[in-house]
Amino acid sequence: MLSVVAAGCGSPQLTYAPPERDIGNATVDQLAGLDPTVRENVTNEIEAAFGTASNPVAWDRLAVVAVESNPDLVGSREIRVLDFGVIQGTAAETTQGWQGSFRAKIAWPDHLTSRSDNAMEINDTIRGVGLQWIGTSKWAGAKVDDTPVRFWVEHYDPRTHQLTVGTSPQLPQGTTPNVGFSDTFRLVGHVLKQGRHIFLRQCMHCHGVAGDGNGPTARNTFLKMKPWPRDYRQGLFKFTSVKFGSRPTRDDLKRTIREGLPGTYMPSFAMLEHDEDGGLDAVVEYVRWLSMRGQLESLLADSADSDASNATPEALAKTAVEEADVVIVSVGWKPASTPQAAIRPTRGRWASIDAATAWLLANTNKLSDQSFTDDKLPKDVLRLVTLSDESLTTDELPDEIKLILQFKKKDFLTKVSRTELLEHVKLANDKKSPEHLRDFLKSVSARRGRDWFLSKDTPCKDCHGDTGRGDGPQTRALQESKRPGEAGKKYELPGLYDAWHRPLRPRNLQSGVYRGGRRPLDIYRRVSQGITGTPMQSFKTVLITDENIWDVVNYVLSIPTHGASFDEHGHQYHTGRNSHATPSHAHSHEHPADKPADKPAADSKTTKPKPTKSTKDKKTQP
Amino acid sequence: MMRFPIPPPAATLALFLTLVGCGEQAPPVKIGVRVSSDLAENSADGGTGKVAGYGTLTGTITFSGEAPTLAAIIALGMAKRDSTVCAKDEAIQDDSFVIGDGGGLDNVFVYLAKKPRGTKSPESLEPIDFDQKNCRFTNHASIVHVGQDVMVKNSDGVSHNTHTYPKRNNGDNFAVSPNNSTGVAVSFVVAENRPFRIGCDIHGWMQAWQLALDHPYGRVTTDGGKFTIESIPAGQHRVVIWHELAEILETVDVTIEVDGTTSLNKAFDASKFKLP
Numbered sequence: 001m002l003s004v005v006a007a008g009c010g011s012p013q014l015t016y017a018p019p020e021r022d023i024g025n026a027t028v029d030q031l032a033g034l035d036p037t038v039r040e041n042v043t044n045e046i047e048a049a050f051g052t053a054s055n056p057v058a059w060d061r062l063a064v065v066a067v068e069s070n071p072d073l074v075g076s077r078e079i080r081v082l083d084f085g086v087i088q089g090t091a092a093e094t095t096q097g098w099q100g101s102f103r104a105k106i107a108w109p110d111h112l113t114s115r116s117d118n119a120m121e122i123n124d125t126i127r128g129v130g131l132q133w134i135g136t137s138k139w140a141g142a143k144v145d146d147t148p149v150r151f152w153v154e155h156y157d158p159r160t161h162q163l164t165v166g167t168s169p170q171l172p173q174g175t176t177p178n179v180g181f182s183d184t185f186r187l188v189g190h191v192l193k194q195g196r197h198i199f200l201r202q203c204m205h206c207h208g209v210a211g212d213g214n215g216p217t218a219r220n221t222f223l224k225m226k227p228w229p230r231d232y233r234q235g236l237f238k239f240t241s242v243k244f245g246s247r248p249t250r251d252d253l254k255r256t257i258r259e260g261l262p263g264t265y266m267p268s269f270a271m272l273e274h275d276e277d278g279g280l281d282a283v284v285e286y287v288r289w290l291s292m293r294g295q296l297e298s299l300l301a302d303s304a305d306s307d308a309s310n311a312t313p314e315a316l317a318k319t320a321v322e323e324a325d326v327v328i329v330s331v332g333w334k335p336a337s338t339p340q341a342a343i344r345p346t347r348g349r350w351a352s353i354d355a356a357t358a359w360l361l362a363n364t365n366k367l368s369d370q371s372f373t374d375d376k377l378p379k380d381v382l383r384l385v386t387l388s389d390e391s392l393t394t395d396e397l398p399d400e401i402k403l404i405l406q407f408k409k410k411d412f413l414t415k416v417s418r419t420e421l422l423e424h425v426k427l428a429n430d431k432k433s434p435e436h437l438r439d440f441l442k443s444v445s446a447r448r449g450r451d452w453f454l455s456k457d458t459p460c461k462d463c464h465g466d467t468g469r470g471d472g473p474q475t476r477a478l479q480e481s482k483r484p485g486e487a488g489k490k491y492e493l494p495g496l497y498d499a500w501h502r503p504l505r506p507r508n509l510q511s512g513v514y515r516g517g518r519r520p521l522d523i524y525r526r527v528s529q530g531i532t533g534t535p536m537q538s539f540k541t542v543l544i545t546d547e548n549i550w551d552v553v554n555y556v557l558s559i560p561t562h563g564a565s566f567d568e569h570g571h572q573y574h575t576g577r578n579s580h581a582t583p584s585h586a587h588s589h590e591h592p593a594d595k596p597a598d599k600p601a602a603d604s605k606t607t608k609p610k611p612t613k614s615t616k617d618k619k620t621q622p
Numbered sequence: 623m624m625r626f627p628i629p630p631p632a633a634t635l636a637l638f639l640t641l642v643g644c645g646e647q648a649p650p651v652k653i654g655v656r657v658s659s660d661l662a663e664n665s666a667d668g669g670t671g672k673v674a675g676y677g678t679l680t681g682t683i684t685f686s687g688e689a690p691t692l693a694a695i696i697a698l699g700m701a702k703r704d705s706t707v708c709a710k711d712e713a714i715q716d717d718s719f720v721i722g723d724g725g726g727l728d729n730v731f732v733y734l735a736k737k738p739r740g741t742k743s744p745e746s747l748e749p750i751d752f753d754q755k756n757c758r759f760t761n762h763a764s765i766v767h768v769g770q771d772v773m774v775k776n777s778d779g780v781s782h783n784t785h786t787y788p789k790r791n792n793g794d795n796f797a798v799s800p801n802n803s804t805g806v807a808v809s810f811v812v813a814e815n816r817p818f819r820i821g822c823d824i825h826g827w828m829q830a831w832q833l834a835l836d837h838p839y840g841r842v843t844t845d846g847g848k849f850t851i852e853s854i855p856a857g858q859h860r861v862v863i864w865h866e867l868a869e870i871l872e873t874v875d876v877t878i879e880v881d882g883t884t885s886l887n888k889a890f891d892a893s894k895f896k897l898p
Binding site for chain 1: 790
């Protein structure tokens with residue numbers, strides 16, 4: 001084995017060890033409670049797999065992209081390409097003999113070539129950090145194996161992909177340089193290194209060296225950061241596009257870093273995209289790496305804690321290999337070749353409303369015919385407006401409609417009377433304004449969403465409160481402790497707790513500030529899949545269809561501008577018992593004539609939060 | 623589990639990159655590569671190897687000492703939430719420490735720590751029910767096989783949510799609508815080392831424990847602390863005995879004889895448990 005001495009610059013020694021002082025009441029030290037010898041064994045194993053903070057190791061168990069067979073490589077082994085950056089090249093010719101440099105043609109791995117500016121990016125990375133590595137003399141073509149030879153990058157030409165590599169004069173005596181050899185080399189971990197570099201500058205002061213969310217700023221007792229910076233070590237990230245509990249995609253992490261989390265201390269680091277070459281991608285890889293490290297540390301501690309025979313260095317090394325397969329391949333982070341699927345609605349937010357608008361406008365005459373019954377309505381219309389006079393035969397209806405009718409029987413859905421609907425259809429026809437009807441149907445959607453929100457089927461109000469202020473009864477109830485070893489006990493303070501055992505406030509939906517983003521798609525994902533690591537659960541199991549989820553989203557997005565008691569036209573909801581405002585009776589559905597028809601008022605209003613409220617929220621909401 | 627071929631030793635020689643730019647603020651960094659296959663010896667961990675035969679493990683887990691009397695979690699009609707359903711007709715009992723006749727302790731997980739060689743995997747995995755009634759999980763302690771569907775149902779007229787906290791598998795948290803008799807299917811990808819908690823965030827008192835195994839050799843004690851595990855491959859096995867108020871009570875090495883019956887009777891006193 002080889003080693004190399006890093007050029008010391010008098011920098012402080014970094015360590016992954018958690019600081020002695022803790023904040024809040026979360027467990028920061030994952031190895032707490034282990035026997036000192038066992039603890040040391042676990043630490044040693046993690047260090048062997050991941051290196052130290054000053055010398056990280058790109059363990060090849062992590063972040064597998066693919067298994068590639070490359071006969072050109074030394075020993076003709078199968079290699080796994082790491083996400084942490086691999087540059088491999090083949091030495092093509094030697095220009096100045098053994099003591100000088102040789103030129104190499106780089107064979108880029110596929111995942112590095114997806115970007116058009118890739119060559120320049122890699123080039124700068126190579127130049128910027130002054131890559132050096134130690135190989136064996138065999139790699140440089142010498143006959144004697146395993147003798148250290150120093151390599152460095154002298155020059156790289158992105159147009160021709162020619163890399164000029166210098167080699168050291170440390171050639172062992174008696175070795176003849178093999179001029180004109182052809183061999184392959186790999187540089188591994190340059191992305192990880194770049195990510196680490198950025199992380200230590202930009203992220204570490206809150207998220208900690210180990211990604212434990214316990215950096216120096218997080219421990220600042222004057223700031224009292226709430227929410228606490230994310231602790232990556234459980235592999236749980238709150239605002240993702242994937243199923244509840246799954247590891248985030250790279251794009252999820254990238255989005256959070258690029259845009260920040262509104263209402264928290266997490267700012268936007270969009271400048272990483274411009275200031276550094278691939279800096280954003282690199283820091284994402286480093287965060288993933290830290291998270292994998294934390295998960296493995298925790299799993300190893302578990303294994304060592306449960307049985308003394310699991311705590312020997314040999315057993316831990318074996319367990320680490322097994323657990324790495326669980327953390328990366330079977331369950332967790334997944335190789336890039338099989339990325340996590342982001343949850344996407346199959347129908348758009350206004351799909352049903354647009355279809356219903358078109359149909360209704362085209363069939364005004366049919367609707368006014370009193371003999372026309374609900375079962376003749378297309379399903380989009382039926383879903384949106386459940387007419388109050390019931391005369392349905394359900395036998396031949398599609399399943400989706402049957403489901404809706406079940407709720408209808410339970411007196412669940414908002415009912416729109418035939419008269420009311422007809423009135424709006426006529427108004428829209430008279431004014432030749434499809435927008436009018438469309439807006440009416442949108443408000444019906446929000447109304448239905450409100451019914452879901454207050455329904456006993458979806459316990460939204462238990463946490464978010466009847467008016468969405470985030471003051472539901474669960475915020476005042478004592479909760480069962482979920483800390484390890486505290487079965488049967490309760491948390492000290494009433495209210496909700498997250499997977500990190502920190503107090504948690506449900507979102508104040510009136511503020512218009514959404515941590516995971518305010519795009520309708522973001523709210524869709526929160527409602528559909530929940531928020532990983534929190535009591536915010538997946539409601540897909542209850543709402544079933546995309547249309548129902550969009551109804552809830554439409555209502556939630558209407559709350560900041562219209563309040564929880566009024567629809568988008570200022571109509572008071574029928575059961576708005578918590579309304580403080582004066583009910584509006586000026587039910588004018590008219591729109592200004594100059595309003596562009598393709599820009600619905602409701603949409604633009606709902607997605608624009610009031611600035612005053614958002615500032616207030618940032619200060620008062622943890 | 624994926625296994626990768628072992629590379630020749632030469633390939634385990636790592637590349638070390640050194641950052642030399644001292645003008646940079648960051649400390650010097652070396653990135654190494656650890657090739658894991660130098661320690662990935664393919665050990666005999668279960669699978670299809672032949673064994674001499676199969677035997678049975680049976681026994682009783684008892685609590686030695688005076689059994690504590692646990693108060694009901696929610697007395698009749700005293701639920702602060704959803705009192706029209708929860709504890710309306712019946713108090714909600716504390717399932718965390720159930721003592722039967724003769725001090726037998728129920729809801730103890732007894733299972734083999736590792737999948738043994740010669741494991742007979744179940745031919746088919748029938749879905750198991752996981753119901754919620756009277757704002758209580760009807761299965762307080764249960765074992766499922768990897769890949770087996772757990773149908774989470776709701777026999778109550780109120781909404782519940784099921785929040786699982788497994789360590790190796792991904793956790794889940796979803797709402798289950800009132801009177802859902804079809805159930806929401808949940809399954810596990812890999813085996814867990816220990817049972818994990820299942821809770822309901824709406825009714826914080828609701829707790830259950832579940833263990834996912836990749837072999838059929840695990841039982842939860844019932845009827846006064848009794849358990850019987852049949853058809854265990856003969857040989858020596860490590861058995862974990864686990865209870866929610868103690869976590870691991872003991873790990874025991876047992877020997878299973880061909881067509882024999884090994885008994886495993888254990889008594890634990892109050893010092894082992896974090897009793898309320």
